[in-house]
Every structure is written in structure tokens, then in C-alpha cells.
Amino acid sequence: MVDMARRLPHLVRRSLALAWQVDRWAAVGLLACQTASGVMQAMGLLAVSGTLTALLSSGDIYQRLLQAWPSLVMLAGAAAVRALLGITVGWLSSRLGPQMSRQAERMLLRTATDAELAAYDAPGFNHKREAADRGAQAAQDLVYEGQDLIASAASFAAGAAVLAGVHPLLLPLLVLAGLPQAVAQIGAARVRYLAQLRTNGEYRMLSVLRWHICDRYAADQIRAGTMADFLIDRYRHTTERINSADRRAADTGARMSLLGSACGGLASALVWAAVVWLLATGRITVGHAGTAVFALQAVGGALRGLVSGGARAMRTGLYMDDWSDFLDEAGGHRMRRGAHRPDRPREIVVEDLVYRYEEAESDALRGVSLTVRRGEVVALVGYNGSGKTTLGKLISGLYLPTSGGVAWDGTRTADCDPHALWSQVALVPQDYARWPLTARENITLGQPSDRGDEAVRAACAASGADEVVAGLRSGLDTVLARDWLGGQELSGGQWQRVALTRAFHRNAGLLVLDEPTANLDPLGEYHIFQGLRRLAEERAVVLITHRLTNVAVADRIVVLDKGRVVQHGTFAELTAAPGLFKELWTYQHTREAGERPSAPKERLP
Numbered sequence: 001m002v003d004m005a006r007r008l009p010h011l012v013r014r015s016l017a018l019a020w021q022v023d024r025w026a027a028v029g030l031l032a033c034q035t036a037s038g039v040m041q042a043m044g045l046l047a048v049s050g051t052l053t054a055l056l057s058s059g060d061i062y063q064r065l066l067q068a069w070p071s072l073v074m075l076a077g078a079a080a081v082r083a084l085l086g087i088t089v090g091w092l093s094s095r096l097g098p099q100m101s102r103q104a105e106r107m108l109l110r111t112a113t114d115a116e117l118a119a120y121d122a123p124g125f126n127h128k129r130e131a132a133d134r135g136a137q138a139a140q141d142l143v144y145e146g147q148d149l150i151a152s153a154a155s156f157a158a159g160a161a162v163l164a165g166v167h168p169l170l171l172p173l174l175v176l177a178g179l180p181q182a183v184a185q186i187g188a189a190r191v192r193y194l195a196q197l198r199t200n201g202e203y204r205m206l207s208v209l210r211w212h213i214c215d216r217y218a219a220d221q222i223r224a225g226t227m228a229d230f231l232i233d234r235y236r237h238t239t240e241r242i243n244s245a246d247r248r249a250a251d252t253g254a255r256m257s258l259l260g261s262a263c264g265g266l267a268s269a270l271v272w273a274a275v276v277w278l279l280a281t282g283r284i285t286v287g288h289a290g291t292a293v294f295a296l297q298a299v300g301g302a303l304r305g306l307v308s309g310g311a312r313a314m315r316t317g318l319y320m321d322d323w324s325d326f327l328d329e330a331g332g333h334r335m336r337r338g339a340h341r342p343d344r345p346r347e348i349v350v351e352d353l354v355y356r357y358e359e360a361e362s363d364a365l366r367g368v369s370l371t372v373r374r375g376e377v378v379a380l381v382g383y384n385g386s387g388k389t390t391l392g393k394l395i396s397g398l399y400l401p402t403s404g405g406v407a408w409d410g411t412r413t414a415d416c417d418p419h420a421l422w423s424q425v426a427l428v429p430q431d432y433a434r435w436p437l438t439a440r441e442n443i444t445l446g447q448p449s450d451r452g453d454e455a456v457r458a459a460c461a462a463s464g465a466d467e468v469v470a471g472l473r474s475g476l477d478t479v480l481a482r483d484w485l486g487g488q489e490l491s492g493g494q495w496q497r498v499a500l501t502r503a504f505h506r507n508a509g510l511l512v513l514d515e516p517t518a519n520l521d522p523l524g525e526y527h528i529f530q531g532l533r534r535l536a537e538e539r540a541v542v543l544i545t546h547r548l549t550n551v552a553v554a555d556r557i558v559v560l561d562k563g564r565v566v567q568h569g570t571f572a573e574l575t576a577a578p579g580l581f582k583e584l585w586t587y588q589h590t591r592e593a594g595e596r597p598s599a600p601k602e603r604l605p
């Protein structure tokens with residue numbers, strides 16, 4: 001609570017800034033209306049007090065009614081204005097609240113894309129991102145909670161003023177009576193928050209399972225593999241774990257509330273006893289006692305409102321705190337690199353490179369050194385898990401070395417502006433994204449060149465995707481997603497051609513192709529490798545492939561094994577020299593020739 005109180009001003013500032021950003025007039029109007037509504041409530045209470053004092057005073061009833069009349073008018077007026085303000089507050093809140101959450105989500109998305117790629121390998125990052133996401137959703141609750149708090153605070157202030165006027169003893173007693181409930185409710189809110197935080201991982205698993213179970217990409221495998229029962233069972237087990245954590249939190253919260261209410265009840269009895277005692281000992285009049293009854297109820301209600309609103313606001317504050325922390329630090333992975341803006345690289349030098357994934361027990365790459373030059377195709381080959389993809393990502397500046405260096409024309413990737421560097425990278429990863437966008441957007445990645453569709457068509461011709469586009473109902477305007485209205489789905493190989501077209505369309509100085517033809521037919525594959533030399537004229541090309549016949553196109557071949565470079569040379573050199581490449585080549589070559597191969601040493605049974 002102390003920590004929360006310390007961070008509260010920062011949070012309030014950020015929330016107000018959020019409201020100001022999305023709709024400043026609604027934010028100002030809301031604050032003004034809430035404050036006015038609080039003032040009206042206070043005036044109403046003062047009017048009740050005035051009416052009661054007038055009616056319960058001694059004298060002629062006609063005179064007393066006449067005396068009470070202004071207060072009654074004030075009471076009715078305050079109630080009418082409050083009703084109007086209530087409607088306005090409701091209208092403005094429903095405008096502002098959802099917009100605040102959407103804005104908070106957008107800020108979160110921007111922060112997530114500004115985090116280092118390595119963040120996604122750190123288990124804590126996803127956890128923090130999810131907590132922040134919940135904070136973004138909760139942003140709109142702050143509007144309603146702030147509203148309740150302001151109203152309760154105004155009502156408390158009015159009641160307190162009236163009560164203090166009746167007798168100075170009553171107010172401190174009442175505040176004391178409210179304390180146990182306040183502590184209990186805030187404690188319960190914190191218990192619920194912590195339970196949700198602990199089950200974040202389970203929630204993530206649920207959403208992943210939901211996606212896998214319902215999405216069409218795995219629908220055939222779920223049916224053919226008769227997996228539905230297994231997956232739904234897994235879903236049930238996960239929900240049971242969440243339910244049991246929720247139940248425990250609810251039970252603890254209820255126990256805390258019960259204890260708080262019991263203590264609060266006893267304390268309230270004390271307050272009422274004090275009123276009776278004050279009346280019995282002639283310290284207050286009957287009129288004052290009547291006013292005290294109303295004021296006590298109003299202040300009690302306001303206090304309860306303050307306590308429960310405060311507890312809810314504190315819980316929302318904890319969620320918002322996660323969001324705010326994430327915005328500041330991107331889960332501890334905000335990109336902080338240099339400002340150098342590299343041109344098309346002439347030479348990329350990798351020197352004594354070591355890379356270890358977060359929390360991995362060993363290095364994925366150890367002591368790797370190589371050079372990639374413009375106009376060259378460098379092929380990376382090796383067994384699964386030998387580090388080829390990781391090396392490709394380090395050369396592209398997607399990861400930063402754990403030690404050693406990757407330098408583009410003499411400047412380390414860590415010292416380069418990452419966005420400027422990536423604008424010089426064209427990457428075809430093994431698992432390319434299938435964006436539910438038009439074919440054109442899928443190829444240009446939302447960044448059309450000055451030559452417009454002409455450049456898109458040239459890239460399509462280079463990858464063989466021209467035939468794919470020709471078969472689309474609306475050509476480049478076709479949305480590549482069957483589920484979407486008017487969309488059309490592509491085959492695996494057709495998607496790979498689109499992924500290659502993206503890279504060919506991009507005017508980048510480094511082309512990284514990770515298994516670029518795994519899904520292509522032999523003709524498509526031949527076409528790509530034929531075009532590779534021409535592409536390399538103006539670029540540095542890094543080619544990762546298991547098809548060793550294709551690496552003949554490379555100027556140099558780097559052979560990796562368990563994260564180390566074990567051989568390098570031209571195709572002719574490596575097929576002639578004994579070593580891993582020759583073993584792999586002999587195995588693949590003889591197999592393709594239909595002969596019975598002998599397995600490479602130590603690897604295959």
C-alpha cells in the first residue's frame with residue numbers, strides 16, 4: 001500500500017494525460033460535472049440539515065414550515081441538478097472510458113514493437129506484457145471509479161461539516177468506525193489482484209489453446225488426429241487451476257470483508273451509542289439529533305463509497321501500474337541502441353560472436369567469425385539446431401551479440417539505429433507471416449515503393465508469384481484470407497512465393513533467406529536459385545538451406561555444428577575435402593540418386 005501510494009501521483013498524471021489525449025473536452029467536462037455533482041450532493045445534505053433543524057425547532061408549525069421552505073427548495077433544486085449532471089456524467093464516461101482503453105492498448109502495442117526481439121525469448125516479458133494488457137483494459141474503469149470517489153468525497157465533506165456542527169466528537173468516531181472496513185476491502189482487492197497476476201500464465205495458455213482449437217489452420221489436424229477431447233480436457237484442467245486460484249482469493253477476500261464488517265459494525269454501534277449518550281446528557285438537542293441521524297447515514301454511506309471505490313481504484317491502479325511500468329521499460333527490454341543510420345552494407349563482419357538465448361544453459365553460437373560482402377551469396381549449412389537461423393538474425397541486427405561483434409561497414413549493430421538498419425534488411429524467415437491483408441499489402445508490407453504496382457509486379461515475376469496473383473479474383477487487391485469477406489486462401493507454396501516476393505520487393509542491401517524454397521515445387525525452386533545471382537549483384541545475400549545441391553550457387557559456404565563454424569569454403573572445395581559438408585553432401589546426393597546411403601557419423605542410426 002505504501003508503495004502504491006508512492007506511485008499514485010505518477011499514475012494519476014498518466015491517466016489524466018491519457019484522458020486528455022483521447023478526448024480533452026470529455027475529460028474536462030467529466031471532471032467539472034463530477035465536481036459539480038459532488039457540490040450538489042453536499043448542498044442537498046446541508047438542505048436536509050436546514051429543513052430538519054427548522055422543522056424540529058420549537059414554535060408554531062406554520063412558522064417552522066416557512067423557515068424550512070428555502071431549504072426545501074434548495075433540496076429539490078440540488079436533486080434536479082444532480083440528476084441532470086448524472087446523465088451528463090454517464091454520457092461522457094461512456095464516451096471517454098472505452099476510448100481510454102483503446103488508446104492504452106495502442107500505446108502498449110507501440111511499446112511491444114519497440115522492445116528488443118530477444119524479449120520474446122525471456123519468460124518474464126510475456127508475463128509483463130499480459131499484465132500490462134490487463135492494465136490497458138482496466139484503464140476505462142478508472143473513469144467510473146474516479147467518478148464514485150469524487151461523489152463520495154463530496155458527500156463525505158458535506159456530511160462531515162454537518163456532523164462536526166452537531167458535536168465535534170461524532171466525526172472522528174465515525175472515521176474510526178470506517179477504518180476496519182477500509183483496511184479489509186483494500187486487503188481483499190489486493191488479494192484478488194495478486195491471484196490474477198499469478199494466473200496470468202494460465203490465462204495465456206487458455207487463449208493459445210482457444211486459438212489452436214478454433215482456428216482453421218489446425219482444424220484438419222484436430223479432426224484427423226482425434227485430438228479434440230485431449231485439447232478440451234487440457235483447457236478444462238487449465239480453467240480449473242484458474243478457478244481454484246479465484247476461489248481461494250474470493251474466500252480470503254470474503255473472510256477479510258467479514259472481519260472488517262464485524263469490527264466496523266461494533267464501531268458503528270459505538271457511534272450510535274455516542275449520539276444517544278449526547279442526547280441523554282443534554283449535550284445536543286432533539287433537532288440536532290435528527291440532523292445527526294441523517295448526517296451519520298450520509299457520511300457512513302460516503303465512507304463506504306470512499307472505501308469500496310478506493311479499494312477498486314487501488315486494484316485498477318495496480319493493473320494500470322503494470323501497464324505504466326511496461327510503457328516505461330518494455331518489460332526491461334526497451335531498445336536502446338545507437339543513432340548511426342547505416343547505408344546499404346558493403347561488408348558485414350562477424351567477429352568472435354557468442355550468442356546465448358535468455359535463460360538457456362548453453363550458447364547457441366560460440367566464437368563465430370565470418371564476412372558477408374555485397375555482391376556475394378554466403379550459404380549457412382549444418383544440422384538442425386546448429387545455429388544457422390540464430391546467426392542470420394544476428395547478421396540482420398535482430399538480435400545483439402552476447403559477446404563479440406557484428407559490424408555493418410565498421411559500425412556495430414548495437415550502435416546503429418535499429419529501424420534504419422532494418423530498412424536495409426529483407427528477410428524470408430522459415431515461418432513467414434500470412435497477413436490477412438490484400439496481396440499488394442502482403443508484398444509491400446504497407447510500404448509501397450515510388451514505382452508502385454510496377455515494382456510489385458517485377459518482384460512477383462522474380463519469385464514466380466505472378467502466376468499466383470493472376471489466379472486471384474481481384475488480383476493484387478484480393479485479401480489473402482479465406483475467412484474474410486471476399487478473401488482467398490493460398491496454398492503453402494503459394495504463400496512462400498508471396499514471402500519471397502516481399503523480400504525481392506524491398507530495396508534492401510542485405511537479403512536473408514532461411515529455407516526459402518522448402519514449400520516450392522522443383523520448377524519454382526529452380527527459378528528462385530537461378531535469379532539469386534542477379535539479386536546478389538546489388539546486395540549481400542545470406543542463404544540458409546538444407547538442400548545442398550542449391551548451395552552450389554553460393555560464393556562461400558559456412559558449415560556450422562553445435563554453434564561453431566567447423567568448415568568454410570567454396571562448394572568445390574568443401575565437396576572435395578573430408579569433413580561434415582562432404583558427409584552431408586554424400587548422404588543427400590546418393591539418396592537423391594536412389595542409392596542406399598550410409599548415415600553420416602554419430603548422427604543417424
Ligand SMILES: Nc1ncnc2c1ncn2[C@@H]1O[C@H](COP(=O)(O)OP(=O)(O)OP(=O)(O)O)[C@@H](O)[C@H]1O
Nearest residue numbers: 121357360364382383384385386387388389390391
Ligand atoms: N527462442 C529460443 N530460445 C531458446 N533457445 C533457442 C531459441 N531459438 C533457438 N534456440 C536454440 O538455439 C539453437 C540454434 O537454433 P537455430 O534455430 O539457430 O538452429 P538452426 O540451425 O537454424 O536449426 P534448423 O535447421 O532446425 O532451422 C538450438 O539449440 C535451439 O534449441
